[in-house]
Amino acid sequence: MALPKYTETRYRVWHYSYLVICTAVFFFLIAPLFVIIPLSFNAEQYIHFSDGMLALQPEAFSLRWYEDMIYGTKNPWGIAARNSIYYAFFSTIGATILGTVAALGLSSRYMPYKQLIMSILISPMIIPLIISGSAIFFSLAKLGLAATFPGIVIAHIILGTPFVVITVTATLSGFDDSITRAASSLGSTPTNTFFKITLPLITPGIISGALFAFVTSFDEIVVILFVAGGDRNLTTIPLQMWTGLREQLSPTIMAVATCLIVLSTLILIVTELLRRRSERIRGISAQ
Amino acid sequence: MPSEIRTSDGELLSVKLKKVERRRRTTAFLLAAPLLFFIVFAYLIPIFQMLGRSIDNVQMHEFLSDTHDVMQTWDGSEMPGEDVTSIFFYELKGLVEEKNHGKIATRLNYEKGGFTSLIKKTARKLDDFDENANFLDQFIDVHKKWGDIEYWLALKRGTDAYHYRKYLTTFDFEQKYDGSIERIPEKKRINVTLWLRTIFVAAGVTFCCFLLAYPISHLLSVLPTRYSNLLMICVLLPFWTSLLVRTSSWMVLLQKQGVLNDTLVSLGIVADEGRLELMYNMTGTFIAMTQILLPFMVLPLYSVMKTIPPSLMRAATSMGATPFHAFRKIYFPLTYAGISAGSILVFVLSIGYYITPALVGGAKGTLISNRIAYHMQQSLDWSLATAMATVLLIAVLIVYWLYNKIVGIDNMRLG
Numbered sequence: 001m002a003l004p005k006y007t008e009t010r011y012r013v014w015h016y017s018y019l020v021i022c023t024a025v026f027f028f029l030i031a032p033l034f035v036i037i038p039l040s041f042n043a044e045q046y047i048h049f050s051d052g053m054l055a056l057q058p059e060a061f062s063l064r065w066y067e068d069m070i071y072g073t074k075n076p077w078g079i080a081a082r083n084s085i086y087y088a089f090f091s092t093i094g095a096t097i098l099g100t101v102a103a104l105g106l107s108s109r110y111m112p113y114k115q116l117i118m119s120i121l122i123s124p125m126i127i128p129l130i131i132s133g134s135a136i137f138f139s140l141a142k143l144g145l146a147a148t149f150p151g152i153v154i155a156h157i158i159l160g161t162p163f164v165v166i167t168v169t170a171t172l173s174g175f176d177d178s179i180t181r182a183a184s185s186l187g188s189t190p191t192n193t194f195f196k197i198t199l200p201l202i203t204p205g206i207i208s209g210a211l212f213a214f215v216t217s218f219d220e221i222v223v224i225l226f227v228a229g230g231d232r233n234l235t236t237i238p239l240q241m242w243t244g245l246r247e248q249l250s251p252t253i254m255a256v257a258t259c260l261i262v263l264s265t266l267i268l269i270v271t272e273l274l275r276r277r278s279e280r281i282r283g284i285s286a287q
Numbered sequence: 288m289p290s291e292i293r294t295s296d297g298e299l300l301s302v303k304l305k306k307v308e309r310r311r312r313t314t315a316f317l318l319a320a321p322l323l324f325f326i327v328f329a330y331l332i333p334i335f336q337m338l339g340r341s342i343d344n345v346q347m348h349e350f351l352s353d354t355h356d357v358m359q360t361w362d363g364s365e366m367p368g369e370d371v372t373s374i375f376f377y378e379l380k381g382l383v384e385e386k387n388h389g390k391i392a393t394r395l396n397y398e399k400g401g402f403t404s405l406i407k408k409t410a411r412k413l414d415d416f417d418e419n420a421n422f423l424d425q426f427i428d429v430h431k432k433w434g435d436i437e438y439w440l441a442l443k444r445g446t447d448a449y450h451y452r453k454y455l456t457t458f459d460f461e462q463k464y465d466g467s468i469e470r471i472p473e474k475k476r477i478n479v480t481l482w483l484r485t486i487f488v489a490a491g492v493t494f495c496c497f498l499l500a501y502p503i504s505h506l507l508s509v510l511p512t513r514y515s516n517l518l519m520i521c522v523l524l525p526f527w528t529s530l531l532v533r534t535s536s537w538m539v540l541l542q543k544q545g546v547l548n549d550t551l552v553s554l555g556i557v558a559d560e561g562r563l564e565l566m567y568n569m570t571g572t573f574i575a576m577t578q579i580l581l582p583f584m585v586l587p588l589y590s591v592m593k594t595i596p597p598s599l600m601r602a603a604t605s606m607g608a609t610p611f612h613a614f615r616k617i618y619f620p621l622t623y624a625g626i627s628a629g630s631i632l633v634f635v636l637s638i639g640y641y642i643t644p645a646l647v648g649g650a651k652g653t654l655i656s657n658r659i660a661y662h663m664q665q666s667l668d669w670s671l672a673t674a675m676a677t678v679l680l681i682a683v684l685i686v687y688w689l690y691n692k693i694v695g696i697d698n699m700r701l702g
Binding site: 011018019021022025026028029030032033035036039046047048049098099101102104105106108110111112115117119120121123124126127128129130131132134135136138139154157158161165215218219221222226237238241242245246249253254257260261264265267268271272 | 308311312314315316317318319320321322323325326327329330331332333334336337499500502503506516518520521522523524525527528529530531532533534535536537538539540542544545546549578581582610635638639641642646656659660663672673676679680683684687691
C-alpha cells in the first residue's frame with residue numbers, strides 16, 4: 001500500500017489517517033478477547049491487572065483458577081462440558097444429515113416453490129431467539145420432552161439446520177453438473193454417482209456447515225435457558241457462564257473463557273484449511 | 288412435424304420430457320421434505336400456537352361460560368342483578384370443587400389487580416353462603432371489593448373467549464370499560480420506551496457497524512492475500528468465539544473497577560472518584576453490541592468489495608475525477624449490495640438481542656427481548672409476552688422480506 005512519490009500532501013494525510021482508523025477498528029475487534037487471557041492467570045481473587053502482573057512478577061500469576069475449574073468443589077464445569085459436547089455432537093449429526101439432504105433438493109433446477117421453502121428452512125436463523133426458545137419449550141413440554149436430553153438435542157437441531165442448508169447450497173451453486181452427467185453417461189448409477197462424485201466434491205461445504213451447527217449448539221444460551229428448565233444435570237458451558245456472570249465475575253469464568261478462545265482459534269484454523277481445500281477442488285473442476 | 292418426434296420406446300418426446308421433469312421435481316421436493324416437515328411441525332406451528340396465546344382466553348371462557356353468557360345482557364351501568372351473581376356463585380363453587388379457582392384468580396388478576404386475594408378469600412367462604420338470600424350482599428360481606436362495580440366489569444371482560452387488549456398494553460394503551468381506548472398513566476408507561484430504545488439501539492448499532500466496517504472491509508479487499516488473510520483473523524476470531532466470552536470480556540473492560548477505567552485513572556485522564564459509568568446503561572449495551580455484531584457487517588461488505596476491479600477507480604481518476612469524487616460516484620454505489628446485506632443482517636440480529644443487554648445493560652440498557660423474557664419467566668403474563676413477541680416477529684419478518692427483495696436469500700453467505 002505504498003503511495004507513489006507524486007501523491008499530494010492532503011491525500012497522503014488522508015491515506016495515513018485511513019490506516020490509523022483501520023488499525024483502531026481491528027484493535028477494537030480483537031483486543032477485548034485478549035484482555036481475558038492474562039486475567040485468567042491472575043493470582044488474586046479480583047478481576048483486574050494487579051501491580052505485580054503489570055511488573056511481570058512470576059508470583060502474581062498462577063494456575064489456581066484453572067485448578068478450580070477442573071477440581072473445584074462443586075465442579076459444575078465438568079458436567080457442563082460433557083453435556084455441551086454431547087448436545088453439540090448429536091445435534092450436529094442430525095442437523096448435517098437433514099440440512100445436506102434438503103440442500104441437495106433445493107439446489108435442483110426442478111425444485112418447486114424454491115424461494116418459499118428456502119425461507120421456511122432458514123427461519124430459525126431469522127426469528128429472534130427469545131421467540132424460538134419459548135415456542136420450542138412449549139412444544140417440547142407438550143410432548144413431555146422439556147428438560148430432557150432428546151428435547152435439547154431436537155431444539156439444537158432446529159437452530160443448526162439453517163447454517164448447514166446455507167453453506168451446502170452455496171457449495172452446490174458452484175457445482176458443475178456436467179461431471180455427474182459424464183458419470184452417468186459412463187454407466188454409473190445415480191447412487192454410485194452421488195457417493196463417488198457429488199459427495200466428495202461437496203464435503204468441504206458439508207463440513208463447514210457441520211462446524212456451524214456444532215458451534216451454534218455449543219454456544220447456544222437463549223433456547224437452553226427455556227428448555228433445560230434449571231435442571232443442574234442438563235447444564236451446559238454457556239448456561240453455567242450465564243449463571244456465573246449474573247452472580248459475579250469470577251476468575252474461574254475467565255479461565256473457562258480462555259479455554260473457549262483456544263477452541264475458537266482451532267475452529268478458525270479448521271475453517272481456513274477447509275476454505276483452501278474447497279477453492280483448490282473448485283479450481284480443478286472449473287477447468 | 289416436430290410434435291411427432293418420438294423416443295426410442297415409442298413415446299412422444301414432449302410427453303416423455305414432461306414425465307421426466309415431473310419425476311425430477313418430485314425427487315427434489317422429496318429431498319427437502321424431511322427437513323421442511325421437521326421445521327414446520329417442530330418449530331413454525333409451535334410458534335403460531337404460542338403467538339395465539341396473545342388473543343386466546345378460551346380456557347377462562349369455558350371455566351365461566353354461563354356467567355359470561357348471562358353477563359352479556361348486563362349493561363354494566365349499575366351493579367349486576369341476582370341472575371348474574373347466582374350463576375357466578377354456582378360456577379365458582381364448581382371451580383373450587385375441581386380446584387381450578389387458582390387459575391381464574393391469576394387470569395383475572397391481569398385484568399384488575401386485587402383479584403387473586405378476592406377470589407381466594409371468596410372461595411374459602413363459599414360453603415357459608417345461604418342459597419336463598421341475596422347473593423350480591425353475601426359476596427360483599429365476604430369481601431368489600433365485590434361492591435366495586437369495576438370488579439364485575441373486569442369479570443365480564445375477562446371471560447371473553449378472544450381479546451386483543453394485550454396488544455394495546457404492548458404500546459402502553461388500555462381499553463376502558465366503556466370501550467374507549469386511552470394511553471395509560473404516564474408513570475406506568477414502559478413498553479413504548481422499550482420499543483423506541485430497541486429500535487434506536489438496533490439502528491444505531493447498525494450505523495456504527497457500517498461506519499467501522501467500511502474502511503476495514505476496503506483495506507481487506509485491496510491488500511495482497513497474504514496480509515489480508517492475517518488481518519481477517521481479527522474479524523473471524525471474534526466471529527467464532529462464544530457470545531458469552533465476548534460479553535464477559537466487555538464486562539471486564541467496562542466495569543467501574545474494570546480495565547478501561549483503571550487505564551484511564553492511571554493515565555490521569557479521569558480522577559479516581561470520577562470513574563466513568565460505562566456499564567449497566569445504554570452505553571455498555573451499545574459498545575458491546577457494536578463489537579459483537581461487527582463481523583456480520585464486515586463479511587458481506589468484504590465479499591462485495593472483493594469483486595470490484597481496482598481498474599474502475601483508476602479509470603475514473605485518469606479521466607480527471609478527484610479520488611473523493613471517484614469514490615462517491617463509482618466505488619460507493621458499487622458497494623450498495625454489501626451495505627444492504629450487512630445492515631439488514633445486523634439490524635435483524637440486534638433487534639432481538641437478549642443476552643448482552645441482560646448482562647451489560649442493567650435496568651437502563653435492556654431491550655424488548657428482555658421484557659418478553661421477564662413476562663415469560665417471572666410475571667408469567669404469557670398473553671402479554673406473546674403479544675409483544677408477535678409485534679417483534681412482525682417487525683423482523685418485514686426486515687427479512689426486505690432482505691429477500693434487495694439481496695435474495697440465495698445469496699446469503701456465511702464466513
